[in-house]
Structure formats: structure tokens, C-alpha cells
Amino acid sequence: MLEEELLYVLALQRAKGIGDINAKKLISHCGSAKNVLKEKQQTLQKINGIGAFTIRHLFDIKNLKDAEKELKYIQQKAIETLYFKEKDYPEKLKHCIDGPILLFKDGTINLLNHPVISIVGTRKITSYGRTFCEKLIEELKSYNPIIVSGFAYGVDICAQKAALKNNLQTVGVLAHGFEEIYPKSHKKYMAQINNNGGFLTDFWHNDALTRENFLKRNRIVAGISEATIIIESAEKGGSLVTADIANSYNRDVFAVPGRASDTYSKGCNNLIKQNKAAILTSSKDLIEMLNWELETTLTKTIQKQLFVELDEIEQLVYDFLVDEGKKMLDVISLNCNLPIHKTTTVLFNLEMKGIVKPLPGKLFEAI
The missing domain is CATH 1.10.10.10 (Winged helix-like DNA-binding domain superfamily/Winged helix DNA-binding domain)
Structure with missing residues (x-):
């Protein structure tokens, strides 16, 4: 993407109240992000869903000023950008209505010609969950899948470490910009992950972590993969939200069952009981259902x-x-x-x- 267009894409991404759905709608109508911000306001208001409130934020001059600063950072740090209209953007995310218009990539990620699966779950992983996760990834090694997760405590980092151990690519999807590290204790894994996969985010480099960011992060985790696997979860938790998002994208969802009395199996058991996930008892289940x-x-x-x-x-x-x-x-x-x-x-x-x-x-x- 040309530098000038990237600048306008960043400005559009930064505009308050726009969001990825409306941003795509505007770009589709006008042909490019630059054309959107050069178009007459009364013309844009004729587009379904684009009202005066949206227009007011869209043409805030601060958006372009902020975009100039972010573009400078991208160039200085050699951050790769993935635009939703270009070939290098993750193929499966292209078919998600709310997929980000722009992703920032760090590392050596290569999604081409590899199956991609997401593995998520509780931050308080048990020995049962850890053993299942490590064995699952080891048994899938011959199929060379890319393991995607959220770089969080528990199941996430267990899956990513297991991927590295088996020399598989792993991708951490972040809920913040590249200048933030969360959790800080996982900093020690970043170099290894970058050398055998990497990190993706749709947050700008200085965007701090907030609770709302996790939901945005989860849509990428679910959307980039052909299947989402929930290893362990309590009755409520972020991984269940990821499962719901994956279902909304018409993707396969798997859940690992556990004893009815186990706190961190209740969420998975409920997913299976409610037909929101297929039961996953071994790698064979996944291999057969995904063909x-x-x-x-x-x-x-x-x-x-x-x-x-x-x-x-x-x-x-x-x-x-x-x-x-x-x-x-x-x-x-x-x-x-x-x-x-x-x-x-x-x-x-x-x-x-x-x-x-x-x-x-x-x-x-x-x-």
C-alpha cells in the first residue's frame, strides 16, 4: 500500500464512532480511504448507516495529525501493515464483517498453505488442561498447523509454548499496541515467538490495555482461524466469548470436556451441552472433523x-x-x-x- 493511502487508512481507523464495518462500507463506496476523506460530507451521508454523528468525527482534523505520528512510528520500527483489501491480509478475516481494516504485524508470520487453529481457555489452567493442550499440539505436529492465541496467562501461553516446542508457528494476537507488553512476565517468550511466528494487533503502538480491548482482540483470534478450541473455562469467561464469535463467523468450535464438578470444565461442558461446540477428546476428533x-x-x-x-x-x-x-x-x-x-x-x-x-x-x- 502506498504511503499516502496508508496515512488515510490510519486516519479512518482512528476516527471515533466509525468502526470497521462502517469504514469498509465507506471505502467500498468511495474506492479508497483517501477518497473517503476527500468526498463531500453530504454525499457520504447518503450512504446507509452513515449519519451526521459519524461524519462529524470522520472529518476531525486531529485524526490526520494522529495518523501522521503513527505512520512515522510504523516507518521507524519497520512495522508491516496488512490492509483488508490486499493479498497479504489473512484470508479468513476478509470474510468477517467486523474484521479490522488494518492489522499491524511483527515477526515472521506466514499464513499461506498452513491450517490455522486458535486455542484459548482459562488463565487458571489446571494440570489436566495443560497435559491435554501439550499432547494435542504434539499429535498435530505432522499437519504443521499455525497455533493462534491471545498471549495471555494459562491456556494461551501454554498453547504457544507447546507450538514452539514442536517447531510450529504461533501467533499472539494482542489487545494493545506494540509498545505495551501484557502480561509483562511473558516478555521472555517474545523473541522466540517472533522467530517462529509473531504478533498481530489492530491497536496503535501507544494504545494501552483496557478491558474493552479484549473483545476486539478475541474477534481476530476467532476470525483468523478455521477452528477455535476451548481447552478449559469456568461458567463465564473470555474464551466463551471467543467461542460465540467463532460461531457467528460460521467457524468450527471444539471444547474439551471435563468432570461436572470441576470449576474450569463447566464452561466447556456447557458449550458441548448447548451444541455450541463439538466435543474434543483427542487430536483424532479435530483431524477427522476438519478433514x-x-x-x-x-x-x-x-x-x-x-x-x-x-x-x-x-x-x-x-x-x-x-x-x-x-x-x-x-x-x-x-x-x-x-x-x-x-x-x-x-x-x-x-x-x-x-x-x-x-x-x-x-x-x-x-x-
Whole structure:
């Protein structure tokens, strides 16, 4: 993204009362963040959901001044930015209506061609939860998943340490800017995580931690992954909120059961009882429900094939997916200029030929 556009994206992100949903709406309508802030106010007010209150905050001159300072920090610290309209933005987050318009990245994160799962739970992890978490990640090692969590006490840091131990990438999603460290006792893990994964946040570098930030953080944890796993939770807790968010995104949610009398199993047991999560008793449950074994077998089979004959339309769709990565059915249809019913048929044929695979959320990906 060009420096000038990044400046306006930051200003739009900083505007009070706008939020990511309205910001995306404005950018979609105007074509760019710069165009939004150059547009006439009366024109913007014609957009559904954009009223006088929103407009007043949108054109506050302080937003651009603050954005200039943040841009300077980004450049000085070589912070990588991930914009929701660009290819390097996490694919699954693109399909979350309230996903952040801009993420800040630190480290060596590479989300391409890896399954991504989030593991969260109580900050007061028990020996039962710790043992289950460590064993689960060890058994998933051969599938090379990226382990996402919130870098918090308990289950979060247990999962991230287990990922490092098994040489897997791990991503910590922060509820504050990069100049803050919470909890401070986890500072000792940051270098190792940065060398084998890293950190993401949508907070500016000097944004301090507040209780409200955790909810914003949790939507990224849930949205970036194909599945969210709750290891342990009391009857109320932040990990249950993350599970609800993941369900709202139509993502798979798993919960580890425990004894009815155990305080930190009650939340997981309730999720299972209320059909808000699938029961997770071993790595096998996860592998089977996410079709990882099938995908691995299919990939190995495809690698043995030297030639696959495609007709002109099949080649068009396949080339689009190779170039653009995972895409939804309607996006493929629109970009390939094909009706939905024709696109569905072509994708089915490509799947049968073993070079395209369907994913949750009506997504398709070239193998």
C-alpha cells in the first residue's frame, strides 16, 4: 500500500464512532480511504448507516495529525501493515464483517498453505488442561498447523509454548499496541515467538490495555482461524466469548470436556451441552472433523499426477484460484464472468479431478 493511502487508512481507523464495518462500507463506496476523506460530507451521508454523528468525527482534523505520528512510528520500527483489501491480509478475516481494516504485524508470520487453529481457555489452567493442550499440539505436529492465541496467562501461553516446542508457528494476537507488553512476565517468550511466528494487533503502538480491548482482540483470534478450541473455562469467561464469535463467523468450535464438578470444565461442558461446540477428546476428533487426513491424502495423490486435462472454462477458473488464492463461490463467479450454476459445476469437476478443494464458508482453493 502506498504511503499516502496508508496515512488515510490510519486516519479512518482512528476516527471515533466509525468502526470497521462502517469504514469498509465507506471505502467500498468511495474506492479508497483517501477518497473517503476527500468526498463531500453530504454525499457520504447518503450512504446507509452513515449519519451526521459519524461524519462529524470522520472529518476531525486531529485524526490526520494522529495518523501522521503513527505512520512515522510504523516507518521507524519497520512495522508491516496488512490492509483488508490486499493479498497479504489473512484470508479468513476478509470474510468477517467486523474484521479490522488494518492489522499491524511483527515477526515472521506466514499464513499461506498452513491450517490455522486458535486455542484459548482459562488463565487458571489446571494440570489436566495443560497435559491435554501439550499432547494435542504434539499429535498435530505432522499437519504443521499455525497455533493462534491471545498471549495471555494459562491456556494461551501454554498453547504457544507447546507450538514452539514442536517447531510450529504461533501467533499472539494482542489487545494493545506494540509498545505495551501484557502480561509483562511473558516478555521472555517474545523473541522466540517472533522467530517462529509473531504478533498481530489492530491497536496503535501507544494504545494501552483496557478491558474493552479484549473483545476486539478475541474477534481476530476467532476470525483468523478455521477452528477455535476451548481447552478449559469456568461458567463465564473470555474464551466463551471467543467461542460465540467463532460461531457467528460460521467457524468450527471444539471444547474439551471435563468432570461436572470441576470449576474450569463447566464452561466447556456447557458449550458441548448447548451444541455450541463439538466435543474434543483427542487430536483424532479435530483431524477427522476438519478433514485434515483427507486433505493430506488428496494432496499426496495430486502430487503424483503429471497431467490433468482441463477445458477452456475449467482452466479459466483454476488459473483464477491459483493467482488469487482461496475465494468464495460468488467471487469466483463474478471474476470469471460465469453464472453461479455454471461456476458450481466447474468447481465440482475440478474437485473431482483433484486440483481444487472446497473449504468451510463456501470457499474454494487450488491445490
